[in-house]
Structure formats: C-alpha cells, structure tokens
Amino acid sequence: MSDNQREALRQKALTEIALLDTPPEREFDVLAKLAQRILGTGMSSITLIAPERQWFKARCGPLAPETARAQAFCPIVAETEAPLTVADARLDPRFAESPFVTGAPNIRYYAGVPVRVRRPDGDPVTVGTLCVLDERPREPTPTDLEVLEELASVAEALIESRAVALRAAEAAEEHRLTVVRLERERRQFKQAERMADMGSYRYDIAKQSTAWSDGVFAIHELPVSGGVPNGEIMRYFPEPDRKAFNDAVMRTLDTGEPFEMDADFVTAKGNARRVRCSCEIELAQGKPVALIGLIQDITERHDLEQRLRHQARTDDLTQLANRAEFHRVLDARLREARSADGDVAVLLIDLDGFKGVNDVLGHAAGDAVLRRVADRLRASCNNGCLPARLGGDEFAVVMSADLDRVGLDRRVRRLLHDLEIVADGQGQISRVTGTIGIAWSSAAAHDRDVLLRQADAALYAAKRTRKGTAQTYQGGADHRQAG
The missing domain is CATH 3.30.70.270 (Reverse transcriptase/Diguanylate cyclase domain)
Known part of the structure; x- marks a missing residue:
C-alpha cells in the first residue's frame, strides 16, 4: 500500500470515529495526565493527525489546542505506524529546525506510540498518538514506551467504545438499549486512573528475602508498616496461576530470560484482582544477585476486555x-x-x-x-x-x-x-x-x-x-x- 493510500485510509478512519474537534472528555484527560505523571514529563497529549494539522483530544502542559502538521513529531509516529523516541530534538536533524523545538513549547525530549482504531472492514489504522514531551533532554528507557503502549490500549478502547455508541445512537429504535448500556460502560472508563496502580519488587537471591515498594503493598491491600510477608507471597496467587508464576520464576532463574504474565490475584482482604507481573534477573559482576520486576493492577482493563468480548459476541x-x-x-x-x-x-x-x-x-x-x-x-x-x-x-x-x-x-x-x-x-x-x-x-x-x-x-x-x-x-x- 502506498503512502497516499495509507494517508487516505487514516483520514477515512478519523472521519468515521467522529472524534476530531469534539469537546474535552474526562476519560481522555485522565489518560494524558497518567502518562505525564507516570513518566515525569512536563507535557503529554493524545493527538489526532488531520490532513494539515495535529489536534489534541487531551493535553497537559503548555501545548496549544492544535498545531500545523509540518515539522511536528506525532505525524511521524502516525505515518510510520511505529513508536518514536527523541532524546534531544536539537541534535536530531529531523527536528532541529522545527518551530516546536526552536520556539514554544521548546521540545527537547519526545516519546510517542501509535493510537489505532479497528475499522469494520479492515485491519487497525493509526489515527494518532499518545505521547509525552519535555523541555529537557532525556535518555529514553524501555519503560517509557511500555507505559505509553499500555495507556494507548486504553485510549483505543475508549475510542472504540465511543464509536460503537455513536453508531448505535444513529441506528433504529431496536438498538436503543444497546446505546444506553454502552454509554453507561463508557462512563465506567473514568476509573482508568487505576492503570497507574503499580509497584516494584526486588527478591534478594542470597538472603531469600523480598523488598516491596509502597505500590506493591497497596495492590496487596497490606499496610507498609507490617513489612513484606516473606514466605507467604505466593499465597496471593490462586491456582493454577500460582504454579504458572512459580514455573516462570524458576525459568528466569535457570535461563536468565525475563518474563511477563497476567494472573489472578486475591488481596489480603479477600478481594479478587487481575495483575500483570514482570520479572528479570539483576546482575552484579556478571552474576545473578536478585529478581526485580513490576506488578500492576489491571483489573479494570481485564474486566473491560471481558465485557467488550461478550458484547461483540x-x-x-x-x-x-x-x-x-x-x-x-x-x-x-x-x-x-x-x-x-x-x-x-x-x-x-x-x-x-x-x-x-x-x-x-x-x-x-x-x-x-x-x-x-x-x-x-x-x-x-x-x-x-x-x-x-x-x-x-x-x-x-x-x-x-x-x-x-x-x-x-x-x-x-x-x-x-x-x-x-x-x-x-x-x-x-x-x-x-x-x-x-x-x-x-x-x-x-x-x-x-x-x-x-x-x-x-x-x-x-x-x-x-x-x-x-x-x-x-x-x-x-x-x-x-x-x-
């Protein structure tokens, strides 16, 4: 497919979702704030790429409501349909002369990922980006894009839900109840802030003890003052996910290969959750000394996917x-x-x-x-x-x-x-x-x-x-x- 064909498909998809130039919506604003807060940048946005301009559905920091498309960062993400990071825009020949770099908002660091929509008759189409920006240079990390891709998937679900609700609202009376339910579910997306509910852990191999960040205690619904319940950590994972998690940890210890998995989880207060766990080896002088990783509460996203899957069927x-x-x-x-x-x-x-x-x-x-x-x-x-x-x-x-x-x-x-x-x-x-x-x-x-x-x-x-x-x-x- 040529560049012109891809651009035409993008603009057609953008028209179909009817999101361009709409009033602010709290769900999208929350996602932009989460990206800015988690990655610690001065600016963030959810950007839609129109033919001659880029328009911000949500934005944080000193960003105008819209800008020209030429010499901007987000259109490159949309055109290449791939993530983009720029450590220092002044040193990048693609952006060094950009008015967004030489003048306000004086962008130095940029990280952005595609936001896609699925069209009824084809594959997903990139219509915009979710990105973070900063006035200071910064070395990108893998976590930057991982966080943005997680939040972008929520933005895609929001856009899809909104588009479905729009189509249903225009349908005949027999679809009225569908529209009501979808709008109710759309409001439930306001809880998307929980996507930031995560924490880190470190298991010391020699001491056979684990240290948690405050976020891990919150996910377990345990007080920080009580310390890590070493020896009882696995009991929060019910079977069969307990065995799957144990097996994954053993493979990481044996092979050094990191893993990421989703698992069922039951908190100390008996509340069922769905969590995403990652784990990798920490090396010191070439030898493994610890297991480090993240745990994130993805309960709302998991439940949303189940509801949307049920709705689709x-x-x-x-x-x-x-x-x-x-x-x-x-x-x-x-x-x-x-x-x-x-x-x-x-x-x-x-x-x-x-x-x-x-x-x-x-x-x-x-x-x-x-x-x-x-x-x-x-x-x-x-x-x-x-x-x-x-x-x-x-x-x-x-x-x-x-x-x-x-x-x-x-x-x-x-x-x-x-x-x-x-x-x-x-x-x-x-x-x-x-x-x-x-x-x-x-x-x-x-x-x-x-x-x-x-x-x-x-x-x-x-x-x-x-x-x-x-x-x-x-x-x-x-x-x-x-x-």
Missing part, C-alpha cells in the same frame, strides 16, 4: 449469541466433527406472523416476542446446544454433538410447540409460529456455507408446504421432519 435485544459468534461456534463444531467422523445438526428458524405483530401491536410488542422466543430457545437447549439470533426474526441453533436423529426429531417437535406465541395488546391479538429448516453436516461435507444453504433450502421448503412445520435437507431433496 452477543445480540443485545435477546442476549443470545449473534451471527458472528454462531459462525465461530459452528466452525469449531465442524472441525471436531471432521476429526471424529461425527455429525453436526443445524436448525434455521424463521418466525411466521412476526411482521403482523409489529404492524398491529407495535415494535415494543415485537421486541417482547423476540425476547420470548429467545427464552424458549434457551430453555429447550442443553449445555451442548447454542441458540443464536442471526438478525431480524431469524434464529438458529447448533445442536449438541451427542444428539441423534431420533432425539433431534423429539426436540424439534417440542420446539415447534414452544414457538407458538400469542401476543396481545389494545384489544388485538397476533399469533406467531416458527418454521424450521434442518441440515446435517455430513451431507454438506462439513462445509459451513454448504450446510447453511441446505438448512435454508429446507426452511423454505417447509414454508411452502405449511408454515409452523419443520423439514430436513437430505441429498438435494427436502424431507418432512415434524409438523
């Missing part, structure tokens, strides 16, 4: 799996079936009479019917089944692998009965039924697209025969299953 209205999650699970089941020479059954379900509910009783009644359908699908599915909403009034079920054709027939008959729903309101009544198309993976050579086409063919054959019934696809013909 779940239909908001019905809380069933969405189309993407249905495809993911179906693909996994098909791989298992191929390996074990087994079979997988898929049910495609279309609601009959649903449009009449919306037309006669309104969309609120239609939403209530969809939720009732979801409840009945959940009730009819055991642990091996996955019910999903594909969109509109279309549903699907991946059946459990241990269900044979006789068992499936009984399940389908019961499901047809459960899908007979009567909706009423304002003196009017509408009746909804479900028509089901069934296909088995063995007849589709365990190919997902073929399997779904066969189930769809069986579904519409059933509709042509009689709505509210089910048919199974068999070798090019549709076989009546249940009525």
